[in-house]
Amino acid sequence: MMSKRNIYMCAHNFDAMSKEEILERLAKSVIEGDVETCKKAANDAIVAGIDAYEAIMQGLAKGMNVVSDLYEKGEYFVPEVICSAEAMYAGMDILKTYLKTEKVKSPGKIVIGVVQGDIHDIGKNLVKLMLTAAGFDVIDLGRDVAPSTFVEKVVETNADICAMSALMTTSMIVMPDIIKELKKRGARAKTMVGGAPLSDSVAEMYGADGYSKDAAGAVRVAMNLVKW
Secondary structure: OOOHHHHHHHHHHOOOOOHHHHHHHHHHHHHHOOHHHHHHHHHHHHHOOOOHHHHHHHHHHHHHHHHHHHHHOOOOOHHHHHHHHHHHHHHHHHHHHHOOHHHHOOOOEEEEEEEOOOOOOHHHHHHHHHHHHOOOEEEEOOOOEOHHHHHHHHHHHOOOEEEEEOOOHHHHOOHHHHHHHHHHOOOOOEEEEEOOOOOHHHHHHHOOOEEOOOHHHHHHHHHHHOOO
């Protein structure tokens, strides 16, 4: 965390920018994988009085959503994604210290993972990051996760939500089996799904309680599910 003296010095030398400009610079630095610019933009956001959670969601997450889209379209590859992730985490390390207490109070426990047969976890990792930033207790099962592993971990931890991700149509078909087994076991967890081939209609057909097309939306969906 910056000291009061450092904040004063930054404020003294701060070239005033609008809130929108700072948030855009955060997003752009993530898209370009520019670690130093991202760190400076994060500090500028704090100095400008921008809420840390908003800077994360409307700056860092917004940029990483673009990166995820570019990756899925084949316009970005693993090296670019890694650079963008490094920039995002650099900004996050600065901003997370300033998250307000009410923003980080855990609203619930979430088991998350990429379903069996799928190893694409960029989207899942971003959702995990955003859910963690929102204060959720997130249990990450990783990728290529067997249906039984989802079910057993949800039951074992008495999780509030089971979040499943898939990037391929051939792997997403296991989602309804997980949902049915959770209900059969009497698990209290709500279910949410996400990934490129999913949609609201598919989620409804699968029997999922929630769906989101991106990380920012996933936080809103999760917040609504734990209020049920």
